[in-house]
Amino acid sequence: MTQTHQHDQTDRHDHREPTVEDPVSLREGDLDVLSRQLGRPVRDVVGIGARCTCGNPLVAVTAPRLSNGIPFPTTYYLSHPVVTAAVSRLEAEGVMTEMSDRLDTDAELAQHHRDAHEAYLTARAAVGERAGTGPVQEIDGVSAGGMPTRVKCLHVLVGHALSTGPGVNLLGDEAIERIGQWWTADRCYCEGAWDIAGQAPEADLSRHTRTQGLSPEAVEAKRAARRNGASGTNNAHHEEQN
Numbered sequence: 001m002t003q004t005h006q007h008d009q010t011d012r013h014d015h016r017e018p019t020v021e022d023p024v025s026l027r028e029g030d031l032d033v034l035s036r037q038l039g040r041p042v043r044d045v046v047g048i049g050a051r052c053t054c055g056n057p058l059v060a061v062t063a064p065r066l067s068n069g070i071p072f073p074t075t076y077y078l079s080h081p082v083v084t085a086a087v088s089r090l091e092a093e094g095v096m097t098e099m100s101d102r103l104d105t106d107a108e109l110a111q112h113h114r115d116a117h118e119a120y121l122t123a124r125a126a127v128g129e130r131a132g133t134g135p136v137q138e139i140d141g142v143s144a145g146g147m148p149t150r151v152k153c154l155h156v157l158v159g160h161a162l163s164t165g166p167g168v169n170l171l172g173d174e175a176i177e178r179i180g181q182w183w184t185a186d187r188c189y190c191e192g193a194w195d196i197a198g199q200a201p202e203a204d205l206s207r208h209t210r211t212q213g214l215s216p217e218a219v220e221a222k223r224a225a226r227r228n229g230a231s232g233t234n235n236a237h238h239e240e241q242n
């Protein structure tokens with residue numbers, strides 16, 4: 001892999017090399033916002049793949065091996081509830097089947113999809129190197145979202161496309177176009193998109209800390225309160241991509 005230029009922590013999309021560039025660095029407050037967006041604590045996030053015009057995270061970048069040792073193929077995790085919900089609508093409309101069918105008949109598109117797969121793996125290796133996790137054999141050659149031959153999760157493709165910029169993951173680019181009635185990159189949709197009251201979901205395992213002394217019912221109520229909104233289904237969906 002080649003890195004043709006130096007970049008510092010403030011580098012933005014306009015001079016980023018599309019496939020091997022490091023994600024935008026974490027800023028203070030990012031993990032708090034991410035955990036509110038997702039309704040759960042975030043772990044092992046090492047960068048932000050893309051940001052809203054206001055600076056809030058759109059995509060969390062996670063190391064390919066979690067600190068508990070589990071391999072994690074979904075490097076680019078769409079976090080913004082408005083984008084996530086919009087992509088879920090596309091999925092509900094049957095767009096994944098439609099795209100997969102096109103991959104069977106459109107050789108050029110199929111090649112682009114394989115290239116996107118390779119770009120994903122290259123970027124993930126770079127993230128792993130930077131995060132110090134090194135190569136993760138268990139997921140060697142395995143990307144996410146159905147790549148290289150299928151479309152099984154549009155959230156994955158959109159997360160990748162937002163992180164690399166246009167031209168790397170073409171079906172992701174297309175999905176971004178197709179959610180344009182609900183979300184576009186040039187506007188902020190953050191207001192009211194997640195709960196900003198009270199404490200963010202804890203960064204550590206809540207059952208070992210904050211819930212001590214609570215009844216099981218109170219613990220469950222606390223968890224349920226955090227699971228508000230579309231993020232629950234999105235998470236379940238994403239975790240199927242492993």
Ligand SMILES: [Zn+2]
Nearest residue numbers: 052054188190
């Ligand atoms: Zn915003």
